[in-house]
Amino acid sequence: MSDQVSAPPQMVNVQINGVWHEFPKGTRVIEACEKAGSYVPRYCYHKKLSSPGNCRMCLIEMGLPKMGPDRKPELGPDGKPLINWMPRPQISCAQDVSEGMGVRTDSPLAVECRKGVMEFLLINHPLDCPICDQAGECRLQEFSVEYGSAESRFLENKVKKPKNIELGPRVTLDDERCILCSRCIRFCQEVAQDDVLGFVDRGSHSVLTAHPGKRLENNYSLNTVDICPVGALTSSDFRFQMRVWFLKETKSFCTSCATGCNTIIGTREDVIYRQTPRENDAVNSCWMCDYGRLNFGYLQSEKRLLQPEILSGDKLIPAEWSVAITHAAVQLKHFSGWEIAILASGRMTNEELWLTSQLAKTLGVESIDIVPRHGPADNILLSADRNPNTNGARLLGVTSQPGARLPEIVQGVASGRIKALVALGENPIEIGLTVAQITALPAFIAMNILANDSTPAATALLPSFGFAEKRGSMINGKGRLQRLNRAVRGPGQARDDWEILRDLIQACSGRNGIYSIEDVFRQMSESVPQFAGLSLSKIGDLGVQILENAGSPA
CATH class of the missing domain: 3.10.20.740 (Ubiquitin-like (UB roll))
Structure with missing residues (x-):
């Protein structure tokens, strides 16, 4: 045919x-x-x-x-x-x-x-632009400058409507600001498949509200805030936190699942205040789920690891980076490859996974895998695969089937065959190891963002960066290569993951030749056909399709 x-x-x-x-x-x-x-x-x-x-x-x-x-x-x-x-x-x-x-x-x-039309819209609209969260990105504000009048001919009293209404756990409504455009209603009906909003009453007394007995609590509720042209719908999380004109905007993508929705990260002085969806018809259209949008608070968590530490006697003590890397390398070189296991992560970038595979080759390690993550999916955007870069881990040879080798690693640690464990962004307790088993290991190298139940047992603890603090690339669930951009600086003495891995490889092998993340990508492009002819800059803001996939965006 x-x-x-x-x-x-x-x-x-x-x-x-x-x-x-x-x-x-x-x-x-x-x-x-x-x-x-x-x-x-x-x-x-x-x-x-x-x-x-x-x-x-x-x-x-x-x-x-x-x-x-x-x-x-x-x-x-x-x-x-x-x-x-x-x-x-x-x-x-x-x-x-x-x-x-x-x-x-x-x-x-x-x-x-x-x-x-502008005169009619402004008749009952409150004059609260100075305290409105939408100020600075309000269409009513912008168009009133061009088509509005500095004076009002309306002599009657404005109609009073409900204010500060919690439509749901994440969205707050000010009905006085609503211009009855119905965008939010249509979004809930047509995209979120959750017919929960509507107008009641007539004429100038019409108000937006949730249907009786219902709340706006679907996983896409905050998209109504994005598309509201005025300040009627606001994010309860972002409300009154920061003026939008103070925010620095960085193009990136969400790393909470394999979809990789394109985003704009709004920051000021190295603090993330919000994530909003960025249009990409090949990935997420104009939308993103609330779960991914709000999943950045851990970057400012009190549990952030802020300085490298090494085991001295029976406790961890702070150390310089060079000392910590040397300490970890000496421990790893003490064992044969079959005595070492590497627990990598599907949350790592392609560049980090590539260096992880090079570290495994340097040490002769074959027991290497990533931790699979799964959760409920929907038929809109949220993927059942909660690792953003499973495809990257497969392509770069870190795993053929995520989780297939984890039982072997757990058994190896339990039997004493594996004497050194390298955990990169993962908690080994989550794969079935106990604190006692991890503590008994002669060498446990942990690179992570946050402290967890296993980190006190580390012989070398290496603090790393979160998704908004680094550059790199990932391949989403539909085979599209996308680029992360740095939005904020990492805290304390934490370092970029690829730099930690590069230094560890250098300390174990004595060779180097990588000075930037572009050099890492160049190595990948020379060895992996799917990356041939590409660079971080050539990926662009919308990504590049590099793996064949029959799926289509929601």
């Missing part, structure tokens, strides 16, 4: 503000205008949701080809159809382009309509 090649989309000619453009048939007028460089303001419209056309902010002048007596378009001197303009403005969010259509986005009629 021959492969079917999809036909190119049919193109239509549209005149926008006097200039003719070509667009694929089926393009929304509001999107066509934006592509032509004429942004049409909007509140209710969102390109990933249905178009209700209820805010009327996107009103434009529209016309169709003027037909002659033969029912064919009359042509002007330029050979293009003459436009027969409609007397009334039309909404651009619910209309598709058609052949010969004419659009005016900035005509006096369109501008006057927007000013009228």
Whole structure:
């Protein structure tokens, strides 16, 4: 059977503000205008949701080809159809382009309509921009500057509505700020598949609320905060924490599961205040789950490991990095490869996994594996694989089947065959080892972010970085190579994982040639065909598909 090649989309000619453009048939007028460089303001419209056309902010002048007596378009001197303009403005969010259509986005009629819509929206809107969390990224604020008036003709009292309402455990509602755009309602119905929000009452007394007996508590509830064009819906976690114009934004991706939703990390002075989804149609569209979005607090945990330590006598004492690395290397070189096991992690980057495999080769270690993690999945974005880089661990030879060798490692430690254990970002107690068994090991090298039940038993304790504190790459569950970017600096004397592993390899083998993370990636690209021709910079902000996968994004 021959492969079917999809036909190119049919193109239509549209005149926008006097200039003719070509667009694929089926393009929304509001999107066509934006592509032509004429942004049409909007509140209710969102390109990933249905178009209700209820805010009327996107009103434009529209016309169709003027037909002659033969029912064919009359042509002007330029050979293009003459436009027969409609007397009334039309909404651009619910209309598709058609052949010969004419659009005016900035005509006096369109501008006057927007000013009228803005006046109606501001009649009952509270003047609380100075204390509103949305200030600085509020569409109502932005459009009121362009289309609003400095004075109000409204003499009556504003309608009072409920404030500070907990719609759910993570979302707080201020109904006075709501402009009834219905984005949140449509998101819950169409994307989250949780019909929980709606409007009640009529006219200027209409309010947003949850249906009786229901709460906004699905795992995608905070996306309603992202798409709310005003300050009606706010994140209970981020509320009143930081002004958005103080935040430094870093493009990255979520490492809480194998989906790898693209994100923007908002930070100030090395503190993470929020994560928000970043659009990538190949991965997560415009959304991300609440579980992944809020899973960064541990980076500021009191349990963070802040300095390297080595075992001296019967207790751990602080040491310089060079001393700790040398101490660990001496211990490892004391044993044969079959007496050493390496417990790697599916949370490590490709660069760290590559260096882990090189460390295993240097020491002659064959007992190496990653710890599998699984949890409930949904049919939206959350993956059942809670390791963000299982595919990377497979590709780089650290594991063929995650967890397959763990029973062998546990048995080896219990029997005394394994005398040195290297735990990289994992707690060996979680694979079935006891504290007593770990304490009895002659050598236990632990590299981790947080202290856990096993770290007091370490003979060398090496503090490392979290996902937002380092650069690197991972391969998500659908085979897409994506790039982590550093958003904050690591705390204390903690170091980048790849640097720790590089120094450990150098101390064990006496060779070096790696001076940057780009050098690590270059080594990978020279040895692994899937990385050939790539570099960290070439991965780009949206990633590169490197593994064949039939899956499609939610």
